[in-house]
Amino acid sequence: MTQTDPATQLESTTLPGDINMWVMVLGDMVIFAGYFVIFMIYRSMNRQEFLHAQQHLNIAIGVTNTVILLTSSWVVALAVQAVRAGEFEKSTRLVLAGGVGGIAFMVLKGYEWASKIAAGHTNSETFYSFYYVITGVHLLHVLIGLIVLGVLVRELRNPAKRRPWMAETGATYWHMVDLLWVIIFALFYVMR
């Protein structure tokens, strides 16, 4: 989408959500970019080792988890639209559905970790040491995201506190969790 898109020109530009949250999100994106680049540097030093380790990942779980997070993100994006339209009942249900997606992601991730450890892929392999730390930090972000969505549900249920910027702020964080996972998926699971 470019700036000449008519849809963008019709509407005035507004910052979605709270500037404070954007500071957090942009900073977090920079920190994760650091992790990714360091991972790539180590990968370029041991290409074969990393490639073979990658082959032991469970791609079915990887794809499923990516689809789960994308869907969860989509649902939360729809929830923001619903808040703007004043449909608070609907948006609450959508945010809750998004949270369920987050929980499903964590459960699957836990299963994936457990089966990898059971198969002997511990952090003594460089690839897996990155895998556990990066996905672990991402999992921590999912957990924080669930708390954020929980706060959002509380606010949406309280008629005095239903503010669109609040929904946008929470959604912005949740989409960042999704965004970072999409990149983790590409770098850890798919690239060769």
Place this chain on the structure above:
Amino acid sequence: MSVLTPEQVSPTATDGGKRDVWWMTWFFPAWYGVFGVIICLLTRVTPPPRPDVTAAGKVAFFAQHHLTIQIGFTVLLVLLGGAAMTNGLVAYQMKRMSVGSAFAYGYLGGMSVGAIPGFLLVTVCFLTAAFRPDRNPELTSLLYDLGMLSYNGSLGCFSVAYLVLAIAILYDRNEIFPKWFAYISIWQIVTEVIATQMFVFGSGPFAWNGSIAFWLAVVVFSVWLGALIVLLRRAAAAEPVDAPALD
């Protein structure tokens, strides 16, 4: 209620803020400046020496930096209280928030416990190692590991302090600190979580001198600390001179 006599109002009082709070607010960056010189230039613990060297290599490290370690850490032993004073200032500002004292006391507790493994132990271990250069190399190696792991790997005390700070800022209605500072305090917790790995890895990105466990974390900490210095000044300036003293 405070009764201000004219002589107690400082000439800078027009900028707002209380004189004693301003003193501590200026002390904060000054102390961290001295601390930075000590750890980076004199005692060489930041950036950290390598974990993956032999006992002989560690003895050589202490021999090479013998004098500067002794000078730097002896000075730090005298200035150690500065850590408590800077943390006390943050706790003071937290007490001014609308959320009451619980979080401020949590910060105060976490940080004052953290000062012992975080600062004192490395100081004592390195000075003890430098105290007798002829000590059995295995024991010098033990002191080296003990010092570095406690210095870089004191995780929980600081994490809880960052956590209560973040929650306090998010709930606060007095706008003592901006909300974004709460979020970047959460980054700090994330880096502490990653630092757990340094107890597992003797080399590589997650070792105590690793690119992720150390370098990225130190950049994040520097950003956090720099922001805190600016925000403490802003908070001090925004405090009304005639505000009642804290209970």
Place this chain on the structure above:
Amino acid sequence: MDLQSRAITWVWGLLVLITIGTGWLAPAAHTNHLAQASAPITVLVLGLALIKSRLIIRYFMEVRRAPRWLRLTTDGWLAALFGAVLVSYLI
């Protein structure tokens, strides 16, 4: 469904489609032989990941309607990250 929601839904469909498509390219998807490094596949995968990331930023995070500085910052981040990843892969 309003215009915005419809656009978001289309984007979601596209993202899921790309994900399933790229999953098929993964080394772990072919366990009967040892995986071979492949620059074309990697470049393709990184390109698709870049598109996915930008779709999420632009549509889900609604950056396409955000102020200019934010659009430039997020695009700059994408360019820097994917540039660095690609360079470190190709070198």
Place this chain on the structure above:
Amino acid sequence: MQVLEQAEELPAAGNLKAQWVSLWTGPVVGVVLLAAALAFPGFWPPMSPTWSAGQVAAFYADHTAWIRAGQVTFNLCGIMILPFFTVIVVQMKRMKGQSHVFAYCYLTALVSGATIFALSNIFFLVAAFRPERNPELVQLLNDLAWIVFIAPVGMVVSQFVLLALAIYFDDRTDPVFPRWVGHFSLIIAAAMVPAAAAAVFQTGPLAWDGIWSFWVRNGAYVAFVVVMFFVLRNTLRRQAIDEGVIAA
């Protein structure tokens, strides 16, 4: 301190009684700690840093029981001096014309400082736990114990400086503490600072058994506690009279 009957139920009375009790824990704990110091053979005279590992191990083997007795008492009772110092915190928070930021910094330094002392007892006690251990290890534990005991003066020095600052910022017309307490506090701080060098020198006045690092440093600290006991007693009496808890 005889609380007036009509003031018995006032919150101010409860506050003052708590401070009064905390104040009196000072001399009581002080006597116990003095006894522990007298019992600890390593202080009479202080063990020399120049001893070889064998000499250190032999010392622990010869005096195991009294070393344990002295250090266990330090371990158990050392931290009990804390309530005495919290009275100082409470009084700092009564000072007018300031924000009490010094009081909170003082409290933070107090908590950290108390922990350091506890750490040194543990090292002494571990060394005495198995005197038959490899002498090099006993010597290492002994070095750590002494260095942690004598050298980390920073936390207490900052307490003295903060107390002095708070006193200088206090209301001139009705100060909580007399102004000389601030000067006195700074002098004590200055007397203790050189002891940090005990982590470097093995001989001379700055070594951990030296005149300055051992006798002047510890003497200054004891002097502060003794003097502050009387200062605090006066201050509490004045507070009680001001708040109508006891008769003038």
